[in-house]
Amino acid sequence: MKNVCLTIQYDGTNLHGWQRQKDAITVQQLLEDAVLALTQETVHIIGCGRTDAGVHALAYVCNFKTNASIPDESFPAAMNTKLPPAVRVLQAKTVSDDFHAQFDVVRKRYVYKIQTSTIPDVFLSPYTWHYPHKLDIEKMQRAAAHFLGEHNFEGFCASGATVTSFVRTIYDFSVTKDGDVITLSVCGNGFLYNMVRILAGTLVYVGNGKIDADDIPQILESRDRARAGITAPPHGLYMAATEYKE
Amino acid sequence: MKNVCLTIQYDGTNLHGWQRQKDAITVQQLLEDAVLALTQETVHIIGCGRTDAGVHALAYVCNFKTNASIPDESFPAAMNTKLPPAVRVLQAKTVSDDFHAQFDVVRKRYVYKIQTSTIPDVFLSPYTWHYPHKLDIEKMQRAAAHFLGEHNFEGFCASGATVTSFVRTIYDFSVTKDGDVITLSVCGNGFLYNMVRILAGTLVYVGNGKIDADDIPQILESRDRARAGITAPPHGLYMAATEYKE
Numbered sequence: 001m002k003n004v005c006l007t008i009q010y011d012g013t014n015l016h017g018w019q020r021q022k023d024a025i026t027v028q029q030l031l032e033d034a035v036l037a038l039t040q041e042t043v044h045i046i047g048c049g050r051t052d053a054g055v056h057a058l059a060y061v062c063n064f065k066t067n068a069s070i071p072d073e074s075f076p077a078a079m080n081t082k083l084p085p086a087v088r089v090l091q092a093k094t095v096s097d098d099f100h101a102q103f104d105v106v107r108k109r110y111v112y113k114i115q116t117s118t119i120p121d122v123f124l125s126p127y128t129w130h131y132p133h134k135l136d137i138e139k140m141q142r143a144a145a146h147f148l149g150e151h152n153f154e155g156f157c158a159s160g161a162t163v164t165s166f167v168r169t170i171y172d173f174s175v176t177k178d179g180d181v182i183t184l185s186v187c188g189n190g191f192l193y194n195m196v197r198i199l200a201g202t203l204v205y206v207g208n209g210k211i212d213a214d215d216i217p218q219i220l221e222s223r224d225r226a227r228a229g230i231t232a233p234p235h236g237l238y239m240a241a242t243e244y245k246e
Numbered sequence: 247m248k249n250v251c252l253t254i255q256y257d258g259t260n261l262h263g264w265q266r267q268k269d270a271i272t273v274q275q276l277l278e279d280a281v282l283a284l285t286q287e288t289v290h291i292i293g294c295g296r297t298d299a300g301v302h303a304l305a306y307v308c309n310f311k312t313n314a315s316i317p318d319e320s321f322p323a324a325m326n327t328k329l330p331p332a333v334r335v336l337q338a339k340t341v342s343d344d345f346h347a348q349f350d351v352v353r354k355r356y357v358y359k360i361q362t363s364t365i366p367d368v369f370l371s372p373y374t375w376h377y378p379h380k381l382d383i384e385k386m387q388r389a390a391a392h393f394l395g396e397h398n399f400e401g402f403c404a405s406g407a408t409v410t411s412f413v414r415t416i417y418d419f420s421v422t423k424d425g426d427v428i429t430l431s432v433c434g435n436g437f438l439y440n441m442v443r444i445l446a447g448t449l450v451y452v453g454n455g456k457i458d459a460d461d462i463p464q465i466l467e468s469r470d471r472a473r474a475g476i477t478a479p480p481h482g483l484y485m486a487a488t489e490y491k492e
Contacts, residue, residue, distance in 0.1 A: 011368040056369070076365060085371045119322060122257040123302075123373060125331045 003099055004075065005063045006031070006045075007091040013126045013235065014086060016053040018060070027051075027087060031062065034082035039068040048101045048242045049108070052194075054234035056127065058111070059090070061242045063101045099244075107171065107243040109187040112200040113236050117180040128181060129200070129236035135207030137177050143206040144173040144184070146216035147199065154223040156199060157192035158231065166192060166223070175203065182207075185240070194231050202229030249345055250321065251309045252277070252291075253337040259372045259481065260332060262299040264306070273297075273333060277308065280328035285314040294347045294488045295354070298440075300480035302373065304357070305336065307488045309347045345490075353417065353489040355433040358446040359482050363426040374427060375446070375482035381453030383423050389452040390419040390430070392462035393445065400469040402445060403438035404477065412438060412469070421449065428453075431486070440477050448475030 008031070016024035020032070028045055035043045045064040051057065070078060075092030083089070113128040115121060120130040147170045154166040173186045184200055202219075205211040211219070211229060219227045254277070262270035266278070274291055281289045291310040297303065316324060321338030329335070359374040361367060366376040393416045400412035419432045430446055448465075451457040457465070457475060465473045 009368050011371070080365065085366070086368055088365050088368050090365055119326065119334050119336055120331070122255050122332055122334050125257070127369060 005095045011086040012056045057239040109241040110196040111238040111240040112184040114182040143213040158194035200232035205229035257332040258302040303485040355487040356442040357484040357486040358430040360428040389459040404440035446478035451475035
């Protein structure tokens, strides 16, 4: 039996996130069904983390154990014949038996995209948050820098989270603009539930002047969800990369 | 009563083309319903041409007569509140009473997009034809040049067309490549039913060597649909621009 690690891409528009659910199409279920169709094995696929309904993935990592004799290089094309066009396996790699896509992550990167044009581009609408107002990029960049390093992110977490610690480290957080599209890219050692969407909503509030960039340290210290910005909608969010321990 | 000309954009993925139909969502119906909701008028909207199910539009022009007192500059935002995100009114302009979006067109431009990567990018899949094979761009450009000027396009038209003439003039036809995406852009005084999709399928056959670029003049002269390439799928096609007589 081998442990296969997949890197996949998905357009989350019509999907209900990663985790298998009753009465909703999820990425985990589509992949497990594809493996079943391909190998006649019922496998449990471990994902690098949950994603909400509507969230996209540029490179999502997951793993599963299989007795299939399919070589790594043949796995992507074989699985892709069993998947809808919105989900593609980009790469398959046999890894050590103890590799675990969720527990072994050391860094994750998320990207969040916002389009600010008055009338949204229909081809970007499923893939960006349409926020038709002027946003001050320099203020957003200044605010993003305040999140770097280790902080308690309790104020940047959806209520009801059951975690033992709200402390996370942010390694980099960039804000760039290309025409009417603003892209946030944030890398950290882990993210709380809805944390990236709340960071995005907070930077937007900084960009439009509702929050002062230099109030971010105080807002973090307050641990008060009400002082951060809104939770940005899921369809602007992309799971972009994961890094694993050696 | 004024004659209002709209320029709209739409993502055709979940639409059944322009023309109103029973039991299918079409752009014409969505726009007529939006005008009804906005002005309580039942209008007939004239489009610049039919588009098939799945075809997109970057700038589609249509017009209708209305007694509404809404100023031109307020029309787009007002209509957009009544439309799904896949359809956006970009511009509204009061035009002369005799302007007709279909009959007055003098030039139209269509764009066709192809992605050639082995594994398709999920975010491009709804908007490109995935053709995972090497295509020779120079041969495609050479073939495209043979279509310039006035020709009888009977061999590049879906059967069952009821037209009085198959003669059309092509003013320009470019083939460009950006990474794994090939973009065809063709401008002419008019296009027969499925003509752009057959031109795209023919250029792909030239790109992969099934048709010789310099056989295009003979294929045109033959007026034989079987000698041209396949009809490329609708979701790579975009109605891109229309030009009207002064």
